[in-house]
Structure formats: C-alpha cells, structure tokens
Amino acid sequence: MAKxxxxxxxxxxxxxxxxxxxxxxxxxxxLAESEVALTVAExxxxxxxxxxxxxxxxxxxxxxxxxxxxxxxxxxxxxxxQLYIRTDLQPPSHHLICRVCHRVxxxxxxxxxxxxxxIEQVTGFAVQGHWLELFGLCPTCREEREK
Amino acid sequence: MAKxxxxxxxxxxxxxxxxxxxxxxxxxxxLAESEVALTVAExxxxxxxxxxxxxxxxxxxxxxxxxxxxxxxxxxxxxxxQLYIRTDLQPPSHHLICRVCHRVxxxxxxxxxxxxxxIEQVTGFAVQGHWLELFGLCPTCREEREK
DNA sequence: CCCCCAACTGAAACTGATTTTCAGTTATCA
DNA sequence: TGATAACTGAAAATCAGTTTCAGTTGGGGG
Numbered sequence: 001m002a003k004x005x006x007x008x009x010x011x012x013x014x015x016x017x018x019x020x021x022x023x024x025x026x027x028x029x030x031l032a033e034s035e036v037a038l039t040v041a042e043x044x045x046x047x048x049x050x051x052x053x054x055x056x057x058x059x060x061x062x063x064x065x066x067x068x069x070x071x072x073x074x075x076x077x078x079x080x081x082q083l084y085i086r087t088d089l090q091p092p093s094h095h096l097i098c099r100v101c102h103r104v105x106x107x108x109x110x111x112x113x114x115x116x117x118x119i120e121q122v123t124g125f126a127v128q129g130h131w132l133e134l135f136g137l138c139p140t141c142r143e144e145r146e147k
Numbered sequence: 148m149a150k151x152x153x154x155x156x157x158x159x160x161x162x163x164x165x166x167x168x169x170x171x172x173x174x175x176x177x178l179a180e181s182e183v184a185l186t187v188a189e190x191x192x193x194x195x196x197x198x199x200x201x202x203x204x205x206x207x208x209x210x211x212x213x214x215x216x217x218x219x220x221x222x223x224x225x226x227x228x229q230l231y232i233r234t235d236l237q238p239p240s241h242h243l244i245c246r247v248c249h250r251v252x253x254x255x256x257x258x259x260x261x262x263x264x265x266i267e268q269v270t271g272f273a274v275q276g277h278w279l280e281l282f283g284l285c286p287t288c289r290e291e292r293e294k
Numbered sequence: 295c296c297c298c299c300a301a302c303t304g305a306a307a308c309t310g311a312t313t314t315t316c317a318g319t320t321a322t323c324a
Numbered sequence: 325t326g327a328t329a330a331c332t333g334a335a336a337a338t339c340a341g342t343t344t345c346a347g348t349t350g351g352g353g354g
Contacts, residue, residue, distance in 0.1 A: 019321050019330060040311080055333040060312065076223065080340090081311070096272055105270050116281070123252050124286035125243055133278045134263070139271035166301060166350055187340080202304040207341065227312095228340065296354090303348065312339080319332065324325100 006032055006088060012069055026051035027062040031072055036102045037083035075104070078135060098138035100145075107134070153179055153235065159216055173198035174209040178219055183249040184230035222251070225282060245285035247292075254281070 009028060014020060026047040030038070038046070044059045063084055066072040075083040075095055083097070085104050096105040116127050137145065156175060161167060173194040177185070185193070191206045210231055213219040222230040222242055230244070232251050243252045263274050284292065 017330095021321070021331065023332070053333075056311095057313085057334080058332060061331090076227075080227075096266060096270060096274070098272070099275070105272065107266055107270075119243060119254055119281065123243060123254075124289075125245070125252065125281075125283045126289050127243065127281050127283040128246070129283070130281040131278055134266065134272075134274050135276045136272045136274040142271075142273050164301095168302065168350070170303070200304075204305080204342085205303060208302090298351105298353090299349100301348100301350085303346105305346100306344090308343070309341085310339105311341105312337105314337065315335090317332105317334100319330100320328100321330080322328095324327085 006071075006086065009071055012071065013065075016069060018065065022051050023047075023054050023058045024062050024065075026054055027059055028066070031066065031084065031086050034085070037073075037075055037085040037097065037104045038102070039077070039081055039083060043084060075133065076131070094132040094134070096134040096136065098141055099135050100137060100141035103138045103140075105138075153218075153233065156218055159218065160212075163216060165212065169198050170194075170201050170205045171209050171212075173201055174206055175213070178213065178231065178233050181232070184220075184222055184232040184244065184251045185249065186224070186228055186230060190231060222280070223278070241279040241281070243281040243283065245288055246282050247284060247288040250285045250287075252285075 009032070010020060013024075013028075018024075027043060029050055030043050030046040034046075040056070040059055040063065043063065044054065044056050047059065048054050063072065063074070067074045067084075070087060072084050072086050073095075075085065075097065077083045077097075078099070083102060083104075094107050096107050097103070112130070112132070116130070119125065120127050156179065157167060160171075160175075165171075174190060176197055177190050177193040181193075187203070187206055187210065190210065191201065191203050194206065195201050210219065210221070214221050214231075217234060219231050219233050220242075222232065222244065224230045224244075225246070230249060230251075241254050243254050244250070259277070259279070263277070266272065267274050
C-alpha cells in the first residue's frame with residue numbers, strides 16, 4: 001500500500017534546497033500513489049489521513065513546489081479549478097481527461113509543431129505556447145454509464 | 148466612434164424574447180466595438196462610460212446571455228479568468244490569443260478530427276470535447292517588445 | 295397614450311478557490 | 325546539542341463569480 005515515492009523525488013527536493021517535512025511527505029505520498037488527477041481539495045483530504053494537522057495552505061504551497069520542480073503537472077480543469085498529477089518520466093504533452101474519474105492519458109503532440117509554424121506564417125503572431133486538452137469518458141466510466 | 152451594433156444583434160436578442168435595456172445596450176456596445184478579447188472587469192469599466200450606474204452583476208448576466216445566444220465567445224484565459232469577444236460571423240473554432248493585448252485570431256481546426264479518432268482507437272476513451280488555445284504575441288506587440 | 299407586470303436591475307451578501315500575513319514550529323547544519 | 329532559516333497552520337484577505345431580493349423599467353395590451 002505505502003508504495004515508495006517515485007525514484008528521485010526526495011533527492012530532487014533536497015538537492016533543490018528544500019526541506020523534507022512531514023506535511024510535504026504527506027502530500028508527496030498522495031500524489032505519488034494516485035494514478036488519476038486530483039483536485040487540491042482531494043489531495044488535502046487524502047493527505048490528512050497521513051498527517052491530520054495538515055493545512056490546506058500547505059497543500060497549495062507544496063503543489064506549487066512540485067510543479068516548479070517539474071514533478072507534477074498542473075492541468076486546468078473544465079470546471080475552472082486545477083488538477084494535479086505526477087509527471088513521472090513522461091515528457092510534457094497534452095492530456096485526455098476523463099470527465100468522471102479524472103483519469104489522465106498523455107497524448108502525443110502530433111502535427112502541432114507544423115501547424116504552429118503555419119499559423120505563425122499566416123498570422124504574423126509569435127506563438128509561445130498552447131493548451132490542448134481533450135475531455136471524454138475513459139473505458140471504465142464509459143461501461144459504467146452504459147449499464 | 149459609436150459604431151452601429153453588428154447587424155442583427157438587436158433583432159436576435161428581441162426575437163429570443165429578451166428586453167433591450169440601457170444596461171444591456173452599454174455592454175453590447177462595448178463588445179461590439181472591441182476587436183480584442185476583454186475581461187469581465189474591462190467590459191464593466193468600459194460600459195460604465197456609457198451607463199455609469201451599471202453593476203458588475205449585470206455585466207456577468209449580459210455576457211452569459213450573449214454567449215448563450217452565440218453572439219460572443221467565452222475563452223478561458225491563461226490566468227484563470229474568462230475573456231469575451233464577439234463571434235461575428237466566424238464559425239466557432241480555436242483561438243490564438245495575444246498575451247499582451249488579448250487580440251484574438253481564430254484558427255482552423257485542421258487535423259484534429261482525425262487525431263481525435265485515432266486517439267479513441269488507441270485509448271478506448273470516448274472523446275467528447277476539447278480545448279485548443281495558442282498563446283503568443285501579435286505582430287504589433289511583438290514589434291513593441293523589440294524596441 | 296398610459297398602464298401594468300414580468301423581465302430586468304443594482305446592492306449586498308454569499309460561495310469557493312486561492313493568496314497573504316504572521317506568530318510559532320521544526321529540519322538540518324555547525 | 326543549539327541556532328536559525330525554512331517551514332507551518334490559522335485567520336484574514338482577495339478574487340471571480342453567484343444568489344437573493346426589493347425596487348425599476350421596457351414595451352405590449354387596453
């Protein structure tokens with residue numbers, strides 16, 4: 001159950017000069033074990049099981065820290081909030097998010113580079129970044145719905 | 148200066164059974180004249196010049212109304228808020244947004260349908276929707292920056 | 295032309311998410 | 325062990341957006 005933190009997380013954090021405190025370990029553990037993207041509130045709820053005194057503010061701060069270190073992705077959710085999921089070793093790309101369970105699948109960025117280049121030619125804009133997110137139902141929630 | 152409202156806006160609104168009040172006219176006028184996407188606060192600020200008693204709540208309500216009638220687009224902004232810009236006669240598609248001045252260019256949805264289909268095959272997800280937004284600098288702001 | 299009333303309005307209070315502030319706590323290094 | 329800078333939680337502040345409600349008004353019917 002208490003799966004080990006992903007290789008190197010602890011070291012990455014300490015090398016960057018940050019301290020490894022109990023509240024952080026609680027948040028790290030939750031992120032490390034979840035295969036689906038979590039809301040801040042859900043991270044807080046789960047992490048409290050490991051360290052009940054944990055405050056919501058610290059969850060925000062720790063998530064920001066993990067994002068800045070590149071250990072987790074922050075995904076804008078359809079509803080306006082943010083979702084968090086570990087980056088692992090996958091390169092940053094685009095996301096396909098299940099509307100029901102928040103399972104996230106990374107999808108390759110096929111064709112967007114050339115599309116971007118074409119758009120720069122046509123519009124004169126300097127394209128600096130983009131968002132591509134797809135929403136739908138994962139196979140499991142799809143079945144669930146069909147019952 | 149006081150450019151006429153886009154052809155048909157007034158009629159669309161009244162045909163849908165809505166009243167054409169002074170507060171609404173103020174918001175409509177602002178949207179009609181802006182070539183760039185505006186935040187709610189900016190719409191409010193500008194519309195007050197036309198009708199000083201205008202409340203922020205009414206701006207929200209009117210924008211929702213215009214979106215539901217398809218007269219303006221609502222775009223999620225990078226910073227978390229929403230931006231609004233008139234739809235005009237362009238079909239809904241994807242957006243390239245200038246980070247500085249909020250100028251918006253519509254871009255065609257090339258290749259996304261087939262990409263979507265391919266993704267459904269590979270992942271088993273039922274894809275129901277997507278967001279594609281590009282961010283960058285428009286030609287004008289680009290020059291400005293280079294000075 | 296005026297009257298009526300449902301549609302509409304603004305103010306204020308509320309909500310939910312996130313940030314700031316600050317006094318107290320704690321991990322780590324000497 | 326200390327010392328101390330990093331870190332923490334609680335509370336208050338902020339910010340975007342919504343709800344509520346008592347008062348106002350556009351515009352069709354008389």
